[in-house]
Amino acid sequence: MAKRKKQKKKSGKSGVWMKTRFSPEQRTSYRQGLGIVMLILSIFLLLSFGSSIHQFANDHSVVTSSNPDFSEVENLMGGVGAKLSHYFIEMRFGIGGAFALALAIGLVGLNFVRDSIVVSYFKIFKELLFFMTFSMVTSGVCRGHLMEISYPIDGRISASLFGQSGLFTYLIGFGGVIGLSVIITLAYVAHCLGLNVIKLIDGFFSLRWLPSLKKKEEADEEEVTFAETAFERDGINLSGEGQAVDGSSRETVDSKDTTLAVGGNIQDDTKTENPEKNPTTKEVEDNTSFEIVQKEKEEVKSSSSTPAAKKPSGDEYDPRKDLSKYAFPTVDLLADHGSGDVRVDEGELVKKKEQIVETLRDYKIEIESIRATVGPTVTLYEIVPTKGVRISKIKNLEDDIALSLAALGIRIIAPIPGKGTIGIEVPNAHKEVVSMRSVVASELFKNSNAALPVGLGKNIAGEYVVADLAKMPHLLMAGATGQGKSVGINALLVSLLYKLHPSELKFVLVDPKKVELSLFNSIKHHYLAVLPGEEEPIITDVKKVVSTVNALCLEMDNRYDLLKKGRARNIKEYNAKFKKRQLNPENGHRFLPYIVLVIDEFADLIMTAGKEVETPIARLAQLARAIGIHLILATQRPSVNIITGIIKANFPARVSFKVTSKVDSRTILDAGGADQLIGRGDLLFSMGSEMVRIQCAFVDTPEVDEICRFIGDQQGYGEIFQLPEFKDKNEGGDKGSLSSDDMDPLLEEAARIVVGNQSGSTSMLQRRLKLGYNRAGRIMDQLEELGIVGPNMGSKPREVMYSSEQELEQYLLHRKQ
Numbered sequence: 001m002a003k004r005k006k007q008k009k010k011s012g013k014s015g016v017w018m019k020t021r022f023s024p025e026q027r028t029s030y031r032q033g034l035g036i037v038m039l040i041l042s043i044f045l046l047l048s049f050g051s052s053i054h055q056f057a058n059d060h061s062v063v064t065s066s067n068p069d070f071s072e073v074e075n076l077m078g079g080v081g082a083k084l085s086h087y088f089i090e091m092r093f094g095i096g097g098a099f100a101l102a103l104a105i106g107l108v109g110l111n112f113v114r115d116s117i118v119v120s121y122f123k124i125f126k127e128l129l130f131f132m133t134f135s136m137v138t139s140g141v142c143r144g145h146l147m148e149i150s151y152p153i154d155g156r157i158s159a160s161l162f163g164q165s166g167l168f169t170y171l172i173g174f175g176g177v178i179g180l181s182v183i184i185t186l187a188y189v190a191h192c193l194g195l196n197v198i199k200l201i202d203g204f205f206s207l208r209w210l211p212s213l214k215k216k217e218e219a220d221e222e223e224v225t226f227a228e229t230a231f232e233r234d235g236i237n238l239s240g241e242g243q244a245v246d247g248s249s250r251e252t253v254d255s256k257d258t259t260l261a262v263g264g265n266i267q268d269d270t271k272t273e274n275p276e277k278n279p280t281t282k283e284v285e286d287n288t289s290f291e292i293v294q295k296e297k298e299e300v301k302s303s304s305s306t307p308a309a310k311k312p313s314g315d316e317y318d319p320r321k322d323l324s325k326y327a328f329p330t331v332d333l334l335a336d337h338g339s340g341d342v343r344v345d346e347g348e349l350v351k352k353k354e355q356i357v358e359t360l361r362d363y364k365i366e367i368e369s370i371r372a373t374v375g376p377t378v379t380l381y382e383i384v385p386t387k388g389v390r391i392s393k394i395k396n397l398e399d400d401i402a403l404s405l406a407a408l409g410i411r412i413i414a415p416i417p418g419k420g421t422i423g424i425e426v427p428n429a430h431k432e433v434v435s436m437r438s439v440v441a442s443e444l445f446k447n448s449n450a451a452l453p454v455g456l457g458k459n460i461a462g463e464y465v466v467a468d469l470a471k472m473p474h475l476l477m478a479g480a481t482g483q484g485k486s487v488g489i490n491a492l493l494v495s496l497l498y499k500l501h502p503s504e505l506k507f508v509l510v511d512p513k514k515v516e517l518s519l520f521n522s523i524k525h526h527y528l529a530v531l532p533g534e535e536e537p538i539i540t541d542v543k544k545v546v547s548t549v550n551a552l553c554l555e556m557d558n559r560y561d562l563l564k565k566g567r568a569r570n571i572k573e574y575n576a577k578f579k580k581r582q583l584n585p586e587n588g589h590r591f592l593p594y595i596v597l598v599i600d601e602f603a604d605l606i607m608t609a610g611k612e613v614e615t616p617i618a619r620l621a622q623l624a625r626a627i628g629i630h631l632i633l634a635t636q637r638p639s640v641n642i643i644t645g646i647i648k649a650n651f652p653a654r655v656s657f658k659v660t661s662k663v664d665s666r667t668i669l670d671a672g673g674a675d676q677l678i679g680r681g682d683l684l685f686s687m688g689s690e691m692v693r694i695q696c697a698f699v700d701t702p703e704v705d706e707i708c709r710f711i712g713d714q715q716g717y718g719e720i721f722q723l724p725e726f727k728d729k730n731e732g733g734d735k736g737s738l739s740s741d742d743m744d745p746l747l748e749e750a751a752r753i754v755v756g757n758q759s760g761s762t763s764m765l766q767r768r769l770k771l772g773y774n775r776a777g778r779i780m781d782q783l784e785e786l787g788i789v790g791p792n793m794g795s796k797p798r799e800v801m802y803s804s805e806q807e808l809e810q811y812l813l814h815r816k817q
Helices: 013-021 024-054 056-064 078-114 121-146 155-162 169-192 197-205 211-221 230-234 346-362 391-395 398-405 436-441 485-499 518-523 542-566 571-579 602-608 611-623 645-649 662-669 701-712 747-757 762-769 773-785 805-816
Strands: 260-262 280-283 289-293 367-374 378-385 411-413 422-427 453-459 464-468 475-478 505-510 594-599 629-635 653-656 682-687 690-696
Touching: 024 078, 056 078, 078 121, 346 367, 346 378, 346 398, 378 391, 398 411, 436 453, 436 464, 436 485, 453 485, 453 682, 464 682, 475 485, 475 662, 485 594, 485 629, 485 690, 485 701, 505 542, 518 701, 542 571, 542 594, 542 602, 542 611, 542 629, 602 611, 602 629, 611 629, 611 645, 653 662, 747 762, 747 773, 747 805, 762 773
Parallel strands: 289 367, 475 629, 475 653, 505 594, 594 629
Antiparallel strands: 260 464, 280 289, 367 378, 378 422, 411 422, 453 464, 453 690, 653 682, 682 690
């Protein structure tokens, strides 16, 4: 495990007074004001000391006179600058020590202004002490023994110790000027190389008489310690299967049965102390330990991501043979939208940590430690409360914490599943764009063994997330307008285009808006499937959508018949037997590609088609998993009349972008939280009982166009992949196709009454035939189906299609015959 600093109680009364007297914002303002003053003082001293080097002769006589006239001073900073230069350089520390002191004041001021530890205070003190001592020794020896210099580079302290009549003159006589110069040079080189002299001496002689200095050295070494994130340690594998783990910077590779794989730098417990990683533990003003974890930038290589297909043996069938020269898209077709380097100011993290602690303490909630995991969009603060604190008490403070941080999208996870901590997700001030290029180029995606791998983006820990659509097996997406839903669909489709050959995958695309998926029209001879006789592969008409989903049901039934004949349980086993030529094509067997049905704006279909489209979609969702047909449904209205219980029951995998209300969040995810997302690709991915927050990969429209053109310009199949033909029983039938078994016994009598009165009214049938409203309404519907009356016209009577009873009798006689 990584080192942790021991907590130290601060007993200083001034610090306690500051905490109780002033709020964290006021303390920060006071520190920053003091830091600005120190920076100005540092710059003033540096300019004064630098100017005194050139104007020493004149300024020295003025400053040392009994009645100085500062108007004659030539120092750049005037009389005050000349006086300070005379005091610090000539009277005290010499030129080197004075400059070191001015720089030290500036570094302390910089820490105060940034409200963070840019350079540790102990390191500033240590370096100041060394350079002041080194400069005084060097200048004293040089001016007193080696050369004659009029400018007082050594200062009075150095001259009294190391000058011609200094106390250490006997060292010169003992070792000579050259020997002492060599010792000084070696000391300077050792310091520059960072050699710990105290540790070396202690290792040889086991000295125990420098405990205070050793403690400071250890504190300096432990100021930045290293730890692993829980995501790096556990890997977040929602399927529960193992993952390949490498102790170096290699990413996680999903195993055979992994549904959701998360890639990251996963370290072994025995190798956690690595000085090149970023997690840091800081002890700030209070007693709460604070740890910061940041993901390192990963290099994106521009090499092709063409999957290395397993070459079949000589006797095996190769489905890729028809398009053997097909080239997969390259990573260069995708743009790099983000730097990939997630960096958040440590001062900002410490400030938010203090605000969280202060808010909880206002409600008498004490915590033991906080761990900040920096992600591309949000930072997760994991807090460990003291014993006896109720989780519900912290959960109820969600709005108060959001108010104190002045941030939108605060989400509290109480508790984090599998951990003894409570998570608070706070949006970053500067959000990173996760480009699709980085996801496709990642080792996790390229080495994925999933049947249908889809790159979702990055999680809170900055690790890539790749899911298997075949294991989901269907995906339900929801999100308000403009929150990234269409970009998410494009990211899923692009992921599949980068991994699967046209012979292994077909898309059925339904786009009621007619513009979102039109770019994929150019790959119709490679990846798209259509109904027989249709020329337009992208389905936009609602009537054709009903025929298409019913055709997919026929395809599903045909495939199940093939699996039954081939004695296989799923598409994977069936295709494996077909490749080994264990199934005869003359008996109807064929290689089965995966089919992915994508429906954008599912709510529009439900509103216009209703049960006609809902029933076959529910049937596909229930049965189509084993034969390789998978569904992706997207809607911006996740209400209960759109996403019904039948749909939800068969879509265990769900993605929710930002929605407008808590009710919509519970409808899509069965939990709250989607209404607290911050938009622009921020999503929650739910798979079973696990829910992960992800920043969706961004792929722009020109990139999708480039990829589709790259594929479309290559040789494709001569004919587009065709689905089975579906014939609607309600289409193409003759007028009066109602069967005699379905006809009401009073139908003919009702027809004569309607034609005789030339008025088609349900209430009239009720009165004349003494019927209830329901039966009279059914008779009227049957009369409409037979073509005797026209369609319903609201409150007006229906139009009668026969002008006389004689015409009606001829029609009824003809129907009986």
